Amino acid sequence: MRRLVWVGVGxxxxxxxxxxxxxxxxxxxxxxxxxxxxxxxRVRGAWATARRxxxxxxxxREEQLRQDLVGDVDVERLRAERPERVEALREAWASRGGxxxxxxxxxxxxxRWAEGPTDDPDDDDGYAFF
Numbered sequence: 001m002r003r004l005v006w007v008g009v010g011x012x013x014x015x016x017x018x019x020x021x022x023x024x025x026x027x028x029x030x031x032x033x034x035x036x037x038x039x040x041x042r043v044r045g046a047w048a049t050a051r052r053x054x055x056x057x058x059x060x061r062e063e064q065l066r067q068d069l070v071g072d073v074d075v076e077r078l079r080a081e082r083p084e085r086v087e088a089l090r091e092a093w094a095s096r097g098g099x100x101x102x103x104x105x106x107x108x109x110x111x112r113w114a115e116g117p118t119d120d121p122d123d124d125d126g127y128a129f130f
Contacts, residue, residue, distance in 0.1 A: 025034070070078075
């Protein structure tokens with residue numbers, strides 16, 4: 001019973017404080033200021049909603065583009081296989097000149113492609129993408 005009395009006292013105090021606060025605001029705040037504050041809070045809410053919607057649309061479009069680009073391929077597996085594929089591509093580029101090149105020439109080619117090739121040997125279109 002004692003707790004119920006204190007809950008009731010808390011409710012009454014809250015109501016009194018809110019009413020007195022509203023009276024003070026109405027008495028000392030210029031007319032129209034509360035509408036400006038309400039307008040600003042609405043604009044802020046609209047801006048936050050627009051940002052959330054934009055981020056959701058961006059994530060959805062990114063997922064769609066990734067699906068169109070790689071399909072159902074396991075990207076993590078491809079990332080794990082990348083060093084072997086790069087090395088195979090370097091070997092293919094290094095041996096492209098055939099047996100006519102010496103070991104020094106092949107080493108120079110390897111050094112040139114140390115960071116990876118910048119052209120796609122399978123690109124028959126002739127378009128540069130970088």
